Amino acid sequence: MPGSKSVTNRALVLAALADGESILEGALWSEDTQVMVECLQELGFMVNVGLDPREPCNRTITVYGLGGQLPPGGTRQQPLELFVGNAGTAARFLSALVCLGRGTYRLHGVPRMHERPQAALFLALRDLGYHIHAPHDRLPALITGDGPKPGKCRVSIEESSQFASALILCAKAGGWSIQIVGENAEESPYAAMTSQLCKVFPSKGGRFRVEPDASSGSYFWAAGFLLRRPPAAPEGGPARPELVEGGLGRPELVEGPLITVHDWPTSGWQIDSRFPEFWPLPAAISREGQLGDSIMTAMMLAPFGHNATHFTHLGRLRLQECERVHAIRAELTRCGAEVLEHADTLTIQPAVPPQSLHGAEIETYGDHRIAMCFAILGLIIPGIKIKNPVCVKKTFPNFFQKLADAPPHGLGAAILGPGGRELDHDDLFAD
Numbered sequence: 372m373p374g375s376k377s378v379t380n381r382a383l384v385l386a387a388l389a390d391g392e393s394i395l396e397g398a399l400w401s402e403d404t405q406v407m408v409e410c411l412q413e414l415g416f417m418v419n420v421g422l423d424p425r426e427p428c429n430r431t432i433t434v435y436g437l438g439g440q441l442p443p444g445g446t447r448q449q450p451l452e453l454f455v456g457n458a459g460t461a462a463r464f465l466s467a468l469v470c471l472g473r474g475t476y477r478l479h480g481v482p483r484m485h486e487r488p489q490a491a492l493f494l495a496l497r498d499l500g501y502h503i504h505a506p507h508d509r510l511p512a513l514i515t516g517d518g519p520k521p522g523k524c525r526v527s528i529e530e531s532s533q534f535a536s537a538l539i540l541c542a543k544a545g546g547w548s549i550q551i552v553g554e555n556a557e558e559s560p561y562a563a564m565t566s567q568l569c570k571v572f573p574s575k576g577g578r579f580r581v582e583p584d585a586s587s588g589s590y591f592w593a594a595g596f597l598l599r600r601p602p603a604a605p606e607g608g609p610a611r612p613e614l615v616e617g618g619l620g621r622p623e624l625v626e627g628p629l630i631t632v633h634d635w636p637t638s639g640w641q642i643d644s645r646f647p648e649f650w651p652l653p654a655a656i657s658r659e660g661q662l663g664d665s666i667m668t669a670m671m672l673a674p675f676g677h678n679a680t681h682f683t684h685l686g687r688l689r690l691q692e693c694e695r696v697h698a699i700r701a702e703l704t705r706c707g708a709e710v711l712e713h714a715d716t717l718t719i720q721p722a723v724p725p726q727s728l729h730g731a732e733i734e735t736y737g738d739h740r741i742a743m744c745f746a747i748l749g750l751i752i753p754g755i756k757i758k759n760p761v762c763v764k765k766t767f768p769n770f771f772q773k774l775a776d777a778p779p780h781g782l783g784a785a786i787l788g789p790g791g792r793e794l795d796h797d798d799l800f801a802d
Contacts, residue, residue: 372634375582376401384407384468390576391575394579395579396423396579397425399429401428402458407458408432416435439519444474451477457480462480463536473517476516477512483737485509488508489509490508491529493508503515519544522546526552528559528562535549561663564640564641585646586668589665589668591773594782646665651676652676653680667688668744673719673721674725692736698734698741700712739762739767742763
């Protein structure tokens with residue numbers, strides 16, 4: 372797998388705040404991390420990017436930190452412009468980082484990023500004494516940096532744990548004391564990841580290896596579970612048992628995975644590194660402390676489970692790249708699955724028989740995770756068509772290449788383009 376987006380963007384901020392040269396090895400190179408690198412360069416940091424011979428979507432990134440200082444910013448009349456795209460980590464982490472600078476900065480992104488919440492973070496930064504002008508407390512925002520201001524603030528993570536992570540990353544340089552409140556505050560896995568990274572990152576500069584992305588790896592674990600059972604028969608044709616190791620009927624947990632993910636992370640930093648533990652599916656899975664973004668991958672497995680699965684505490688999914696709760700329900704239903712939405716819970720029933728599921732044209736809502744989730748279903752359900760597949764560039768530009776490449780580097784899947792032409796390797800890179 373390419374490097375972790377969550378670790379890469381946190382490490383980039385810590386490298387900018389470090390004292391001297393930091394070399395990030397195995398760093399993810401995707402839309403979200405490119406946005407962060409470009410913003411650091413706009414801020415005036417020297418950042419060099421080199422190829423990684425082991426993984427096409429990784430880079431070796433060298434950042435020359437300034438010991439907690441930032442180069443001068445813009446003026447009120449001519450603020451320094453920072454475009455964050457639809458990268459929530461960049462939008463939140465940079466909002467806190469520029470407060471340590473001196474000058475005025477304007478953060479803005481794509482329309483969806485302007486809809487996503489920022490209010491709790493802005494409130495905490497104002498409590499620390501920084502001036503932020505933001506209509507409706509969302510982006511675009513004008514932030515006036517005034518350097519380190521030792522003080523205390525309180526931040527709610529009801530809508531996003533990235534608010535807390537942004538403050539934690541900059542707390543030492545800013546002299547900030549942070550109280551985190553809200554849903555599962557004491558055990559928030561992403562805030563805990565940030566705290567752990569702050570402890571282990573070389574603050575005086577040095578080498579730091581970014582571990583592979585567990586959320587991205589979840590799709591391939593899921594493919595391995597699903598391909599243990601026969602796929603549904605194409606219309607007018609037989610199933611393809613030659614793709615399957617194992618017998619007919621519902622998928623069973625078997626010894627020895629059909630697909631393994633190289634260098635699976637074991638640090639405990641990424642909550643989604645637990646994903647392989649969730650097959651067979653339990654009766655309920657919570658996004659509060661059990662799985663992160665890979666809970667969406669688990670939803671793709673639910674129609675093939677033994678019993679109904681309840682996916683709970685999904686409120687934050689509504690506030691991300693798209694309204695993900697609605698998107699999953701709508702697109703799984705389109706494929707013939709039985710999905711009930713109640714408050715912030717989705718209940719997905721097993722398909723009886725599994726062959727009752729069918730192909731559909733999947734609306735991705737511009738969301739990389741919707742595209743990747745349903746692409747995995749396409750390995751076993753004939754006729755899955757992914758609209759706007761290029762959206763995977765946000766975190767995993769070579770995702771479709773890994774589906775199509777021959778084993779052991781891929782799954783050997785055939786991926787067809789318009790007109791039914793099988794796409795080759797170069798066609799499958801999202802850029």
